[in-house]
Amino acid sequence: MLSLFARHIVSNFPVLRTNVLSSSVLTSSAFVATRRTFFTTRRIQLPVAASKSASTKTTKKKTTKKTPATKAAPKKVKATTEAKSKPKSTAISKKTVERPPPKRVPKSEQPPSRPPNAYLLYFSKLVQERRGDIKSTMDTQDMAKKAAVTWNNFTLAEKQPYYNEVEVLKKQYEEKLDDYWKTATPKTVRKINARRKHDGRNKIHRPHQENDYKRPKGPFFRFIEMFRRSDDGRAIQEAGTTATGRGAVNVARVAGERWRAMSASDKAPYVDAYQKAHNDWQANHPSKSISASASS
Numbered sequence: 001m002l003s004l005f006a007r008h009i010v011s012n013f014p015v016l017r018t019n020v021l022s023s024s025v026l027t028s029s030a031f032v033a034t035r036r037t038f039f040t041t042r043r044i045q046l047p048v049a050a051s052k053s054a055s056t057k058t059t060k061k062k063t064t065k066k067t068p069a070t071k072a073a074p075k076k077v078k079a080t081t082e083a084k085s086k087p088k089s090t091a092i093s094k095k096t097v098e099r100p101p102p103k104r105v106p107k108s109e110q111p112p113s114r115p116p117n118a119y120l121l122y123f124s125k126l127v128q129e130r131r132g133d134i135k136s137t138m139d140t141q142d143m144a145k146k147a148a149v150t151w152n153n154f155t156l157a158e159k160q161p162y163y164n165e166v167e168v169l170k171k172q173y174e175e176k177l178d179d180y181w182k183t184a185t186p187k188t189v190r191k192i193n194a195r196r197k198h199d200g201r202n203k204i205h206r207p208h209q210e211n212d213y214k215r216p217k218g219p220f221f222r223f224i225e226m227f228r229r230s231d232d233g234r235a236i237q238e239a240g241t242t243a244t245g246r247g248a249v250n251v252a253r254v255a256g257e258r259w260r261a262m263s264a265s266d267k268a269p270y271v272d273a274y275q276k277a278h279n280d281w282q283a284n285h286p287s288k289s290i291s292a293s294a295s296s
Contacts, residue, residue, distance in 0.1 A: 103195070104195055109188050111184070123147050163229075181206055219267060227254075
């Protein structure tokens with residue numbers, strides 16, 4: 001049945017009135033979508049087919065969005081597997097390229113070792129004297145700690161015998177080194193340097209022939225050598241690093257200050273020694289004799 005308001009609207013339009021009254025097609029169900037009441041207005045319902053099509057479209061969009069994500073996952077896995085497989089190939093190639101370390105050269109064919117300093121010389125003698133008391137590495141460490149304390153408490157007079165012995169050892173070392181370079185072959189030097197490079201040490205180099213005719217040191221450098229061996233110089237070296245710098249830097253600084261404060265008569269012995277050494281160098285220098293014969 002139609003509502004009163006709908007009948008009123010139909011009655012105002014003759015065409016609709018005849019169609020509604022004559023046919024039974026237009027019933028109350030035909031105006032369900034446009035039916036009005038005194039309380040609310042019924043909303044128009046969408047067809048069922050339209051909702052299905054919309055749902056299919058949304059599902060298609062969702063599936064299209066999900067498909068690239070599912071395809072991208074195996075690509076990442078492939079990339080990771082390739083990245084992992086590469087180091088294996090490089091590791092294998094490195095193993096094949098690695099060469100055996102160079103052989104050690106016998107000690108008889110190596111250059112002589114440098115002499116120890118004064119403290120190491122004192123400690124080596126102490127170890128030889130108390131060899132029976134040393135039974136483990138801990139005993140050696142304890143002995144080294146005690147030796148360092150006693151060495152620091154020594155006076156310069158007590159250390160002087162060790163300094164003198166070090167100077168003698170240095171001269172012997174220089175003589176042995178000169179004899180070694182006279183007999184060492186280039187092949188032996190290459191073998192030694194290859195092994196030292198493998199061990200992370202510096203290479204040895206054959207001295208130049210001109211080193212036999214070195215220029216003599218000047219007066220100031222002669223004074224520095226004397227000052228370094230004096231009691232004041234050794235005290236500065238034993239003090240170690242201070243606020244002004246390292247021990248060697250402090251020795252050079254103090255020596256320079258004292259050299260500038262010296263008079264000409266105080267500098268005369270160093271100047272005379274340099275003049276004499278320079279005259280000998282000019283007489284024995286090979287280039288000097290060659291130039292003199294060429295001029296004649």
